[in-house]
Amino acid sequence: MVCLFLIVYCFPCIYNYGMELSKPEQHSPKTTTPIDEVLPSDLLSEDEEVIFAIKPSLWTIAFLSFRTVVVCTAVAGAVIFLESLVSLGYWGGYLLQGCLAAVLIRIGFAFLQWVSRSYVLTDKRVIRIRGVFTIDVFQCALLRIQNTFLVLTLPQRVLRLGNIAFTTAGTGEVEAIWRHVKNPLKIHNQLIRAINAASNKPSTDVQESNNLVP
Numbered sequence: 001m002v003c004l005f006l007i008v009y010c011f012p013c014i015y016n017y018g019m020e021l022s023k024p025e026q027h028s029p030k031t032t033t034p035i036d037e038v039l040p041s042d043l044l045s046e047d048e049e050v051i052f053a054i055k056p057s058l059w060t061i062a063f064l065s066f067r068t069v070v071v072c073t074a075v076a077g078a079v080i081f082l083e084s085l086v087s088l089g090y091w092g093g094y095l096l097q098g099c100l101a102a103v104l105i106r107i108g109f110a111f112l113q114w115v116s117r118s119y120v121l122t123d124k125r126v127i128r129i130r131g132v133f134t135i136d137v138f139q140c141a142l143l144r145i146q147n148t149f150l151v152l153t154l155p156q157r158v159l160r161l162g163n164i165a166f167t168t169a170g171t172g173e174v175e176a177i178w179r180h181v182k183n184p185l186k187i188h189n190q191l192i193r194a195i196n197a198a199s200n201k202p203s204t205d206v207q208e209s210n211n212l213v214p
Helices: 002-022 059-085 090-116 154-159 184-200 204-212
Strands: 050-054 118-122 125-130 136-141 145-151 161-168 174-182
Touching (some): 050 184, 136 174, 145 184, 154 161
8 A cells, every 4th residue: 555655646756857857948839738639629710829738747646636545544554553453354354455446446537537637728718628527628718817826735836836727707706727737837927928919919800890991
């Protein structure tokens, strides 16, 4: 159980660190993930430009499965402690196997949740895709975004991750969150620049009216 805990919670850090060392530095990449892997091509319009398409950090798996791992580890520790005092018979083995199965199932489902999550920023809108069994797609025009919030919890600051929340002009409430993104400050700055660019861009109706002026 301890070995499994170390593998699950240390592998993302080692993987991310290795990727950062092997990845060449790019000042303004157009996309950080191949767009075909995270977004259906028919979801974009022909004149829409993708600024970036990313996935959350692999640490998302650890965050999603943390509670289950802690609870099952505590139960397994209690079983082992009681086994040293009294004989639990077959029940002790069954409880330990149940804890291990619960951890493996939760980690496996967390991995599927990570695989299914994608965050996309285009020159017109933001998109969030998630869902293992039911696909949930959130998309909002940049002009309708009222505020963005960058939230960095203590564990996220240690791991250089962060959450980016969106409020829209329609409700004024947080409607979507990009969770556990790497380089959150850089991603947030790109998002702000895209919103400002969309706000300064003349609308299609204005452009058409200008074209009609002799």
